[in-house]
Amino acid sequence: MSQDPVQMLIDAGAIPTTPFDAASRYRGVAIALLPQAGGEPPVPFVRRRFIPQLRDIPAAARVTIASGDRPDLLAQRTLGDPLLYWRVADANAVTDPFELTDTPGLRVAVPLPPGA
Numbered sequence: 001m002s003q004d005p006v007q008m009l010i011d012a013g014a015i016p017t018t019p020f021d022a023a024s025r026y027r028g029v030a031i032a033l034l035p036q037a038g039g040e041p042p043v044p045f046v047r048r049r050f051i052p053q054l055r056d057i058p059a060a061a062r063v064t065i066a067s068g069d070r071p072d073l074l075a076q077r078t079l080g081d082p083l084l085y086w087r088v089a090d091a092n093a094v095t096d097p098f099e100l101t102d103t104p105g106l107r108v109a110v111p112l113p114p115g116a
Contacts, residue, residue, distance in 0.1 A: 071097035
């Protein structure tokens, strides 16, 4: 039985082990391989990402949620990039980003922009 061609590329370094965009919450999180029984090729998976402690996320501001807000719109308005919604979620210790915008009038912390 031949080895999985994708795995051969990973082993050879042709496929990055962290294939995530710079704005991704998974940037820097390694890809690992889960061994399979019976000679099956291992299954790649993303290792666990730990949410930073609130004390380690400096807040730039607090904003009030308006009716119709969505996590991506909030991130675009406050951080300039809709893909950074996860940074606002981390700054408020929520795992579901929609918890941020489900309640109009809620005040949420906005972290400093990346690189600030």
